[in-house]
Amino acid sequence: MKLLVLGGTRFLSRETAVQAVARGWDVTCACRGESGPVPEGATHLRWDRSDDPPDAILDGSWDAVVDVTRLPSQARTAVAAVPDAHWVFVSTISVYPDNSSADTATLATPITEDVDLAVDPDAYGGMKVACEQAVQERAATSVIARPGLIVGPGDPTGRFAYWPQRLARGGEVLAPGTPADLVQVIDVRDLAAWLLDLAESRTTGTFDAVGRPVPFGDLLAEVGAGVGAEPELTWVDQDFLEEHEVAPWAGEGSLPLWLPRPEYDGMLAHDPGPAEAAGLRLRPLVETAPDCLDSPVVALTSEQEAELLAAWHAR
Incomplete structure (x- = not known):
């Protein structure tokens, strides 16, 4: 399995790369590398996503891609560079504008431009909707995972810790x-393992990636x-x-x-049932x-x- 992880140095993307290496996969982490080293056993491909994709991205013959970006421009550029792989896009439950219920029928209005969250934190959900749409419209096959609160070792926020x-x-x-x-909450290790299962099985669809x-x-x-x-x-x-x-x-x-x-x-x-039916295992x-x-x-x-x-x- 030849996997491209867009990121690979922090929390979920790093845990995903770590577990993919442990499975014996050929793993490349494309990132600037400023947040730390990529996991041992993975290849670091330097890419500042504000720049054009390097030739190694375009010529990689990737089986699958895992991406966690929140910026619509980055999602559009990346999926245009690797349209034939199976895309596993990590979105968020923040795409649902009504927090008073667990309704998943209504999405936030897409925000197609990159917005600085320090200026407008409420733009997060709308930008993720636009990222989802870019992946769904341009990738050959794709699956969207919408996590809630991700916790566990390596969490930089301390919200659960x-x-x-x-x-x-x-x-x-x-x-x-x-x-x-x-x-x-959902343990980062459980979520990462499931993302890799989705990549390997080329599962399609959209799931709330949440704990019980x-x-x-x-x-x-x-x-x-x-x-x-x-x-x-x-x-x-x-x-x-x-x-x-x-x-x-x-x-x-x-x-x-x-x-x-x-x-x-x-x-x-939110209901973890559909994700569990698709193989998510929760510790x-x-x-x-x-x-x-x-x-x-x-x-x-x-x-x-x-x-x-x-x-x-x-x-």
Whole structure:
């Protein structure tokens, strides 16, 4: 199997290349190489995707391509250079504009121009729709995988890793929202393995590449079991968190995975059934959690959490 990975140095694209090499495939990672080295056993083909494709891309006779780009110009250029391969394009559930439900019938309006997300973060979903369309219209065969929150070793965001690390520290833990709020994550290793299966089988179609939706309370219990902790959880309601300007989802001062309800009831509640029927295999979170103890985390600090808990108990 001759595989072209567009990227290969960070998180999902790197894990995909690592596993492809382990399968004995001929793997080339086309990228600038500025985020780190490509995996051992893979070939590094230098390509800044703002430039024209090098001859080695055009003449590669690739069996399959895995691409994770969010920029429509990059998707159009790449698929025009390698139209005969089977394309595995990694999109996102952000292509669905209504986060209040798990509806997959409506897509965001395509944004065909490249937009700086630092200027307009809301353009992400529309650009991914345009990337999907470029692949579907120009590749000989293709499959679209739309992940939700990808977690596991190598995650640069810390959106999930906060919880294994926080529960491992012990003590009273501030838990956001309600124990019944649905959340879902997918381990990067499971997603990468499935992408390679899709490439090898030349599967076509569009799938939500997500883990199983679980109540937040169950997720924290499983994460705690994975790191050998029995969490002492204090559930703090949404109104209190918003009143105290706790950020949702990710970033400084945030409680990761927490999302305002009901505006985001559907974002972490998509159906993994079709993907599982197409071969996606999901490991339990008890196995994912301990592998996230060394990941970087930017979220609520211990001091901020203690202040919030004190305010909650004194209200």
